[in-house]
Amino acid sequence: MGEIIFYFLAAITLGTAFLTVLSRNPIHSAIYLVICFFSIAGHYLLLNAQFLAIVHIIVYSGAIMILMLFTIMLMNLHANLEKYKPTMINLGATVGFCLLGLILISGLMHTKPVVESYYYGGEDFQSINVLGQVLMNDYVVPFEFVSVLLLVAMIGAVLISKKDTVKKDTIKKA
Amino acid sequence: METILQEIGIETYLYLSALLFCIGVFGLLLRRNAIVMFMSIEIMLNAVNLMLVAFSTFHQDAAGQVFVFFSMAVAAAEVAVGLAVIVAIFRNIGSIDVDQLKNLKG
Numbered sequence: 015m016g017e018i019i020f021y022f023l024a025a026i027t028l029g030t031a032f033l034t035v036l037s038r039n040p041i042h043s044a045i046y047l048v049i050c051f052f053s054i055a056g057h058y059l060l061l062n063a064q065f066l067a068i069v070h071i072i073v074y075s076g077a078i079m080i081l082m083l084f085t086i087m088l089m090n091l092h093a094n095l096e097k098y099k100p101t102m103i104n105l106g107a108t109v110g111f112c113l114l115g116l117i118l119i120s121g122l123m124h125t126k127p128v129v130e131s132y133y134y135g136g137e138d139f140q141s142i143n144v145l146g147q148v149l150m151n152d153y154v155v156p157f158e159f160v161s162v163l164l165l166v167a168m169i170g171a172v173l174i175s176k177k178d179t180v181k182k183d184t185i186k187k188a
Numbered sequence: 189m190e191t192i193l194q195e196i197g198i199e200t201y202l203y204l205s206a207l208l209f210c211i212g213v214f215g216l217l218l219r220r221n222a223i224v225m226f227m228s229i230e231i232m233l234n235a236v237n238l239m240l241v242a243f244s245t246f247h248q249d250a251a252g253q254v255f256v257f258f259s260m261a262v263a264a265a266e267v268a269v270g271l272a273v274i275v276a277i278f279r280n281i282g283s284i285d286v287d288q289l290k291n292l293k294g
Contacts, residue, residue: 016192024204031208031231035215040223047227054234057201060192061245066253070237073260078230078267085271086223089278099220107217111210118206122199139248148250149257160261167265175272177279 020060026053040086044079051075065142193246201242208235222274222284226267233263 030050034043051074058067138144149157193201208231215228237256244252278284 016195020192020196020200024200027204028207028211031211034227034231035211035218035224040221043224043227047230050231051234054238057204057238058241061241062191063241063245063253066241066256069257069260073264074230074234078264081267081271082223082227085275088275089284091221091223091284104218107214110217111214114213115207115210118210119203122202122206137248139250140244140253145250145253149254152251153254153258156258160258163265164261167268171268171272174269175275 016060020057023053023056023060026050027057040091041083044083044086047082048075048079051079063140065140065145191245193242198242198246202239205235205239205242208232208238220285220287222277222286223271225286226270226274230263230267233259 027050030046030053033046034050037043037046052071055067055070055075058064058070212228212230212232212235215231216225219225219228237259240252240256240259244250244256274284277289281288
């Protein structure tokens with residue numbers, strides 16, 4: 015049962031990721047990427063990481079994709095906006111994709127994990143209770159730094175995307 | 189309580205996330221639209237996150253999932269700043285084709 019669900023979700027993930035990359039219209043890319051993120055949340059649920067699945071849906075499908083869709087709509091992009099590319103770029107990208115896939119897959123096929131065979135000990139290691147304790151005991155300094163990073167990113171985004179009004183006034187005066 | 193790793197093993201997740209990472213690299217090489225390039229970067233970040241969660245379940249260690257939290261926070265910050273930069277580029281040039289960003293070319 016779990017195997018069928020896994021292969022179904024994996025097919026959705028890979029297919030929508032390809033469609034994201036290949037579709038001409040950026041709006042279609044964004045919609046396909048939302049489906050891809052939902053299927054990755056399904057993978058997290060399969061791996062029993064419930065809290066992470068919910069956080070993934072909220073952060074990626076909720077916040078990040080809304081931000082991207084608003085940006086696309088703000089710029090009013092069309093499918094025919096993208097200019098014709100030479101075939102060398104397409105060929106190079108395809109060859110690079112195939113070579114990287116070959117190297118990664120063949121490298122991973124010959125690796126052996128440290129734990130030889132998987133066993134399930136039965137102890138609780140990924141409920142919200144345990145995750146919160148690990149986050150607050152072992153990783154409290156990176157946690158605080160992440161909050162500083164988010165604050166700096168917010169201020170930076172506002173400053174960068176703000177309209178430069180001072181420059182226009184000086185141009186008008188001159 | 190049985191998990192998915194008893195049925196299909198960790199290797200299938202490794203192959204899935206490797207393929208997803210390759211698709212992200214492919215999109216980054218193929219497209220010249222800055223927003224679609226950003227989406228490709230998100231796909232690559234998600235591939236790595238998926239592998240971290242799979243190994244966290246495999247080793248039954250919560251640290252992998254905590255790393256995924258941090259990675260998500262960094263991705264959110266990166267998207268906010270990156271989209272602001274793209275909007276600024278669009279205001280100046282009127283296009284987000286990265287091939288047209290050659291003002292620094294001598």
